[in-house]
Amino acid sequence: MAGRVVIDEAFFARGVVQVARELIGCVVRHDGAAGRIVETEAYHHDEPASHSFVGRTARTATLFGPPGIAYVYRSYGIHALLNAVCEDEATGAAVLIRALQPLDGLAAMRARRGMQDVEALCSGPGKLTQALAVELEHNGTSLLDGPVRIEPPPAGTSAPELVAGPRIGITKATDLPWRFSQAGSRYVSRPWPARTARGRAA
DNA sequence: CATGGGATTGACT
């Protein structure tokens, strides 16, 4: 009971950074496959790296929907990226799911990815959507009771130790430490630098 | 209506 996370609309309605931290350890499930979230990034309306920064358009309309729905978009013409919409409908905030530790449906994941290495099946935002067969058609569907679901951490799993750092692959607002991952996980999209990304060691 | 860029990945030097 104590410490047990409940995934409902109120969970996603809170601050996007808080949600990004608490999603580490939760489970994403779709079409016979599931994985534990080991890496996320937060995106908020008020910073230029976010798609919603330009305001509500045909592309970003989903970001201005209710909390707890999926925002799926195509990146570089090839990859579908999965986000969870957070806060309220006026905000346009979302958490990008960047990496999973495969749990169930390993055979299905390997078939969809066309490779075997379990550490590379879901170690990136474009990889995990391919492994779970998440497509653009899931844009706007509910993550609470839709085809693609986010579930609480399995009972008995302890709270993961978190690492925070700057976000990856963006050209704006790169100073915000809004990337979170499970410390020491071998399933993240990119390893963390030996010295902290904050320049601590200099 | 034409153009340019992107929250990436995989293959190659």
Add this chain to the structure above:
DNA sequence: GTCAATCCCATGC
């Protein structure tokens, strides 16, 4: 380390 692949859509004329 470098670079191409390839779709959607925001922006500008």
